[in-house]
Amino acid sequence: MAAIVTEAVPARSIDTDVEVVAPNFKRRLSGVTSTIVQLIPIQAxxxxxxxLGPGLxxxxxxxxxxxxxGLLRRPRGRPFRIWHARRNVEMIAGVLLRDVLRAPLKLVFTSAAQRNHKPFTKWLIRRMDAVIATNPSSGAFLEVPHTVIMHGVDLEKFHPRRGPEDDFAASGLPGKRAIGCFGRIRHQKGTDLFVEAMIALLPQFPEWTAIVTGRVTVEHQAFARELERRVxxxxxxxxxxxxxxxxDIKLWYRRISLYVAxxxxxxxxxxxxxxxxSGSPVVASDAGAYADLIVDGETGRVVPANDGKALEGAIRTYFADPGLLEAHRANALADVRKRFPLQREAEAIERVYEGLWAKGERTG
Structure with a gap:
C-alpha cells in the first residue's frame, strides 16, 4: 500500500468547495486508508x-x-452532500448527522467484508442511501441493493522497472531473482505459509531470494519471532x-520477479x-478478491486459502520455468492496465454519487 507524500494544501471551504465528505476515522494505515489516499486525488x-479524520x-x-x-447547511449547487463511509464508525457518524442533526446528507457505504455481517452492521447498512461492494463475493453477503465496483491501482505510481535502481541487484542482497510477500506480518496474512514454502523451495533454487516486508504489531511479535527462528x-x-x-514499497515491487499473497x-x-x-505475476490464495484479480494460469496462480502445499507447488512452477514466469509477467501487466486502472474505479463511484444527486434534484 502506498502513501502520497507532498506538501500540505489548504483546507476546503465547507460552504463552497465540499460536495462529498470521505471520513477516515482510523489513524493507523490500513487497506481502507490506502484506498482513500489513492482515490481522493483522482476524485478531486x-x-x-x-x-475528514486523522492518519492521512x-x-x-x-x-x-x-x-x-457547516454540514448542517445545504451545499451550494447541490441538493445535499454525500458522506461516503467505509467503516461502521463512519456509518454511525453519518446516521447521527443525517437523522439526528438533520444535516442535508445522503449516505454511501463501501463494503469489502466477505462474511455475514453482525446485526448492528446490517442495521446500519439498511440506513444507507447507496451501497457499494468491492467485489461480487462481498456483495453476496449484502441484503440490500448494491453496486459492485472493484478497486483499481494507480498505474502512474506502480509501474515496471525503468532504471538500474529498480533492478534487484541494486538492493545489495544475494541472488539473481527475488520473490516477495508484502503487508502486515500475522497469521491472517499467511506469512507463515510463505516462509514454509521458501524453506522447502529455496535450497533447490539457489538463484532466488525471498523478501518479506511489513509492520509487526505488538500482538503479533511472537508470531514474527517464530518465523525468524524457523528461518x-x-x-x-x-x-x-x-x-x-x-x-518505499513501490521500489520493492519493481525489484521482485514474483509476488505471493x-x-x-x-x-x-x-x-x-x-x-x-509493477510487472510481476502473482501466486495468491482464494481469499478476498484475489480470484477476481488474477486470471489463473495466465497472470498468476490461485490456490485454496490455508493450503501450504498448494502454495508451494504453484510457486515451484515459476521457479522451475523461467519462460512461464516471463510470459505471465507480460500477461499480468497487460491485464491490470486493461481491467484495473484507478481512474475507472473513481469514475464508477462518481456515477453512484451522480445517481443520488439526480434523484434529489427530481424530488427537491
Whole structure:
C-alpha cells in the first residue's frame, strides 16, 4: 500500500468547495486508508471532495473537525452532500448527522467484508442511501441493493522497472531473482505459509531470494519471532530476509520477479494489483478478491486459502520455468492496465454519487 507524500494544501471551504465528505476515522494505515489516499486525488479532479479524520497525508483536500457545523447547511449547487463511509464508525457518524442533526446528507457505504455481517452492521447498512461492494463475493453477503465496483491501482505510481535502481541487484542482497510477500506480518496474512514454502523451495533454487516486508504489531511479535527462528533453524537467514517497514514499497515491487499473497482471510486485498502493475505475476490464495484479480494460469496462480502445499507447488512452477514466469509477467501487466486502472474505479463511484444527486434534484 502506498502513501502520497507532498506538501500540505489548504483546507476546503465547507460552504463552497465540499460536495462529498470521505471520513477516515482510523489513524493507523490500513487497506481502507490506502484506498482513500489513492482515490481522493483522482476524485478531486472532478468533484468537490474532502477527507475528514486523522492518519492521512496533508496533501489531500480536507475539512477540519471545527467545520462540521457547516454540514448542517445545504451545499451550494447541490441538493445535499454525500458522506461516503467505509467503516461502521463512519456509518454511525453519518446516521447521527443525517437523522439526528438533520444535516442535508445522503449516505454511501463501501463494503469489502466477505462474511455475514453482525446485526448492528446490517442495521446500519439498511440506513444507507447507496451501497457499494468491492467485489461480487462481498456483495453476496449484502441484503440490500448494491453496486459492485472493484478497486483499481494507480498505474502512474506502480509501474515496471525503468532504471538500474529498480533492478534487484541494486538492493545489495544475494541472488539473481527475488520473490516477495508484502503487508502486515500475522497469521491472517499467511506469512507463515510463505516462509514454509521458501524453506522447502529455496535450497533447490539457489538463484532466488525471498523478501518479506511489513509492520509487526505488538500482538503479533511472537508470531514474527517464530518465523525468524524457523528461518534460522533451516540455515536460510541469507536467503529469506525480513525487511520490516520499508520507506518505499513501490521500489520493492519493481525489484521482485514474483509476488505471493497467501492470506487466510482478506477483505479485498490490493497488493496483487500493485504487484501486477509493477510487472510481476502473482501466486495468491482464494481469499478476498484475489480470484477476481488474477486470471489463473495466465497472470498468476490461485490456490485454496490455508493450503501450504498448494502454495508451494504453484510457486515451484515459476521457479522451475523461467519462460512461464516471463510470459505471465507480460500477461499480468497487460491485464491490470486493461481491467484495473484507478481512474475507472473513481469514475464508477462518481456515477453512484451522480445517481443520488439526480434523484434529489427530481424530488427537491
Amino acid at each position: 479532479r472532478s468533484l468537490g471532495i474532502a477527507t 497525508p496533508p496533501a489531500l483536500p480536507s475539512i477540519g473537525w471545527w467545520q462540521l457545523g 534460522a533453524e533451516a540455515g536460510l537467514t541469507q536467503r529469506i530476509f525480513f525487511l520490516g517497514e520499508v520507506p 497467501p492470506s487466510r482471510n482478506e477483505g479485498f486485498g490490493l497488493t496483487p494489483l500493485e504487484a501486477m502493475a
